[in-house]
Amino acid sequence: ARKIGARVYTLPEDLVEVKPKMVMTVDQVFSITPKTEEEVNIVRNVSSDYETVLWQPAAPGYIKLNMEVHLFIPASRLDSVQDLLSKNHITHQVLLRNTQELIEKQTQNISSDPRSSLSYYERYHHLEDIYHWINKTAHDHPQIVEVILIGSSYEKRPLYVLKLTGRGGAQPKRAMWMDCGIHAREWISPAFCLWFVHYAIDYYGLVPDITEILDSMDVYVLPVMNPDGYEYTWTTNRMWRKNRSRHAGNYCLGTDLNRNFDANWCTEGSSQRACDETYCGLFPESEPEAAAVARFLRRQKQTVKLYLSIHSYSQMLLFPYSCSYQQASNHHDLNELAQQAARKIKRHYFSTYTYGAGARTIYLAPGGSDDWAYNLGIKYSFTLELQDRGRYGFLLPPELISRACQEALTAVKTIAEGVIKKT
Ligand code: ARG
Ligand code: ZN
Numbered sequence: 324a325r326k327i328g329a330r331v332y333t334l335p336e337d338l339v340e341v342k343p344k345m346v347m348t349v350d351q352v353f354s355i356t357p358k359t360e361e362e363v364n365i366v367r368n369v370s371s372d373y374e375t376v377l378w379q380p381a382a383p384g385y386i387k388l389n390m391e392v393h394l395f396i397p398a399s400r401l402d403s404v405q406d407l408l409s410k411n412h413i414t415h416q417v418l419l420r421n422t423q424e425l426i427e428k429q430t431q432n433i434s435s436d437p438r439s440s441l442s443y444y445e446r447y448h449h450l451e452d453i454y455h456w457i458n459k460t461a462h463d464h465p466q467i468v469e470v471i472l473i474g475s476s477y478e479k480r481p482l483y484v485l486k487l488t489g490r491g492g493a494q495p496k497r498a499m500w501m502d503c504g505i506h507a508r509e510w511i512s513p514a515f516c517l518w519f520v521h522y523a524i525d526y527y528g529l530v531p532d533i534t535e536i537l538d539s540m541d542v543y544v545l546p547v548m549n550p551d552g553y554e555y556t557w558t559t560n561r562m563w564r565k566n567r568s569r570h571a572g573n574y575c576l577g578t579d580l581n582r583n584f585d586a587n588w589c590t591e592g593s594s595q596r597a598c599d600e601t602y603c604g605l606f607p608e609s610e611p612e613a614a615a616v617a618r619f620l621r622r623q624k625q626t627v628k629l630y631l632s633i634h635s636y637s638q639m640l641l642f643p644y645s646c647s648y649q650q651a652s653n654h655h656d657l658n659e660l661a662q663q664a665a666r667k668i669k670r671h672y673f674s675t676y677t678y679g680a681g682a683r684t685i686y687l688a689p690g691g692s693d694d695w696a697y698n699l700g701i702k703y704s705f706t707l708e709l710q711d712r713g714r715y716g717f718l719l720p721p722e723l724i725s726r727a728c729q730e731a732l733t734a735v736k737t738i739a740e741g742v743i744k745k746t
Contacts, residue, residue: 348398352378352419352716355392355408362413366392369407373598374400376562378716379637381579382594382601385686393418393713395562418713425718426561429510444518445724447510450480450554453547456517457483464524466490467537473545474615477568480550482615487523487544489537497746498541499629499739500701502616505580505692507552507563508717509635511709511727516546516633518728519735532736539743540628543619548612549580562717564600566610573597578604581632582688583613584695587646592687603690613692620696629742630696630704631735635727636716637685638676639708640664640734643697645681646689653702654680660741661705664734672730674710681706703742707734 357363367383369375377383378393386392396404408415429447461470469486476482503516526533547553551567565577575598582593585607589595593603608614620627642657651657661678668676681688697704710727711719
């Protein structure tokens with residue numbers, strides 16, 4: 324019998340055992356900040372479990388004292404991870420209570436929801452859809468857009484670059500390069516490349532900033548540098564980062580394309596183990612995606628003055644070096660451009676972007692495309708980490724694409740205009 328207020332209720336015998344504990348468990352994301360070296364080790368161990376997925380930082384080895392760690396934990400692991408953390412008195416916050424819901428928001432076909440007013444550029448798209456968009460964009464705007472096939476992925480998908488050309492300006496023309504989607508799960512990145520191309524086409528000749536940029540520089544845009552990985556995040560594993568190559572003798576698939584370039588390749592800050600998220604591959608440019616980009620840029624190195632690589636998340640503007648603590652020879656120019664971009668974003672959108680040399684600002688990360696391009700002679704080289712700072716991480720809802728892309732556009736225009744003045 325149980326006493327509630329003044330009355331006494333008697334529960335029927337067969338109901339006594341029923342517990343109100345039928346909680347559906349779903350995949351979650353935890354935020355954990357280790358406060359002692361011992362906790363650092365425990366958090367590293369938890370995140371090395373191949374069933375959990377580190378969101379931030381990119382690899383367990385990067386975890387340090389007092390660093391905010393974002394960890395994706397599949398439903399099947401929730402209990403054991405929670406137990407381990409509480410046994411060791413490590414506190415955590417639940418960053419995302421239901422990732423499935425957010426993934427559905429990112430992938431649902433908005434056309435089936437007539438109330439949605441989000442445009443094509445405010446949604447995420449399947450790879451097939453993006454290929455179709457590339458084709459149609461080039462077909463509809465032959466004056467400005469040309470499609471160049473620069474190679475193919477490990478699974479033989481084409482790597483298409485859009486070349487945007489203005490009408491005016493001196494010849495021979497300078498150029499800039501921008502790639503998106505090196506890392507498969509960073510969906511806002513390809514979304515931004517599409518956004519940028521659309522903006523350039525729509526406003527060329529109407530708005531001074533983009534008109535000046537296209538008149539001064541040809542703009543090469545690679546919307547999806549890692550199509551195999553991107554496709555895999557849509558079909559099989561939303562949290563996938565690497566490409567999908569298989570190397571003889573290895574059970575695990577995939578190389579981190581941003582560790583596969585020839586810039587202190589495979590030194591500290593990357594991994595030689597094929598199962599790791601920062602696996603550097605068999606040798607520099609062992610991956611067809613990295614090799615295709617490197618080959619194209621080597622051929623164009625006389626004209627390309629600015630290299631941009633778009634990632635997410637963390638809101639940062641990074642420049643060389645990431646592969647060592649060495650200072651770039653034009654560090655002050657790079658820092659000035661990044662600072663201008665960050666300030667402009669702050670003024671217009673009130674968002675904070677941190678900036679600096681990669682190794683000192685986040686961590687040592689050798690084999691990156693930005694450092695490689697810099698060493699090739701492209702002296703303005705940046706990696707942009709778009710929104711957000713961890714509220715949604717890789718699962719940024721479609722409603723926030725517009726804001727993220729406007730901020731990124733501000734950064735790209737500011738940096739490009741600065742490079743035009745300086746070169
Ligand atoms: N989060 C990016 C990565 O881990 C940072 C890229 C910065 N540049 C670099 N060359 N590592 O790849
Ligand atoms: Zn990335």
